[in-house]
Amino acid sequence: MLQQLFNPSVLHTLDLIGIFVFAISGALLAVRKNLDVFGLAVLAEVTGLGGGLFRDLVIGAVPPAAFTDLGYFLTPLLATALVFFLHPQVERIQAAVNVFDAAGLGLFCVVGTIKAYDYGLSLTASATLGLATAVGGGVLRDVLANEVPSLLRWDRDLYAVPAIVGATIVALCIRYDVLTPFTSSFAATVAFVLRLLAMRYHWRAPRAWNRRSTVREE
Template sequence: MTGRFTDVAWLLDLAGVFVFAVSGALTAVRQRLDVVGLVVLAEITGLGGGIVRDLMIGAVPPAAFTSLGYVLVPLAAAALVFFWHPQVERLMPGIMLFDAAGLALFCTTGTVKALAYGLSPVHAVLLGTVTAVGGGALRDLLSGQIPAVLYDRQLYALPALLGAGAVAAGDAAGLHGGALTAGSAVLAFASRGLAMRYGWRAPRPRGITDDSR
């Protein structure tokens, strides 16, 4: 990690890995998978988007394969859910809250790292969004669900674009550091949370409804 990808952004990245890994592990519980499936979904959900990001910007080998923390954090999340998933479900408003938190953290840290590697603001926003939705898409595919990014119910990709765009706009204005990253993550999380609360969703082609075939 170089340039402006600071220790604060690295810690936020690990936080995103953790909450996405929890969402992956909770999905495994809901799908009645065994411990192997639970660990696989936790790891792939937590690390998938970051691996895609690092490969695309040439940060190889990806951070997931150079830092032990990126492997241990999803394992810790998997263990937490394996032993205490009823408590996790009760204490937190369920899998979608973890998913929203991971989405918000990854879209911002992914954009920060893309900018640190010299990408233009537009390309950094796109890569930040890929970082945010990649792990969730892999989780959904492996668990037999339509990836949320392809069926933007209650807004999924758009909050990631919003958070990534806020980071890029702040960077272009000369603002850097953990405050910008955290603030942009809060913006993405809030927009995702409001979409879940009020049922906001991305528009579909004219005439297409839930009952359309």
């Protein structure tokens, strides 16, 4: 289905762009954690490839694309080199990086959902793996950096919710047989715009009703 909806070369290029931007976020976190160049490379690789790697292993698409396409492996290393030498400049364009990160989120939740469905998963499972594709790398990045994943923190702008919405739209389009390049692009755009709005207006998920926690808020 993916090959029918998208030109393979265009899809591959978009994949690499998404991986590159995700990898930059991993490398920047490594700099903030004062890790060495190997640590930068590891966090960049994990952040860029982690979600897709997890999805491919779950659906049985082995060996995963990350191990069969050299470009997938080298792209995070390029991001590592960029951050290693130019991290002050990269930090200054963090807003632009966040925009591309949101675009990668929208793309990956759509592609992940469609690929999972192509491998025979149900619509619900496919949408779940679409979410995992979009956010899995960031979760692994935070765990390796000894941080509570941003996905689970109440004080972070909505990240998973836009991916869930995008993946759900794709699943509904498949269910009603209206999945086309236009509708799949629409789903990615919705996730992208929701993420941008969440960053702009600091939208956050609600915490427990009548919460009485003694845990210190960071």
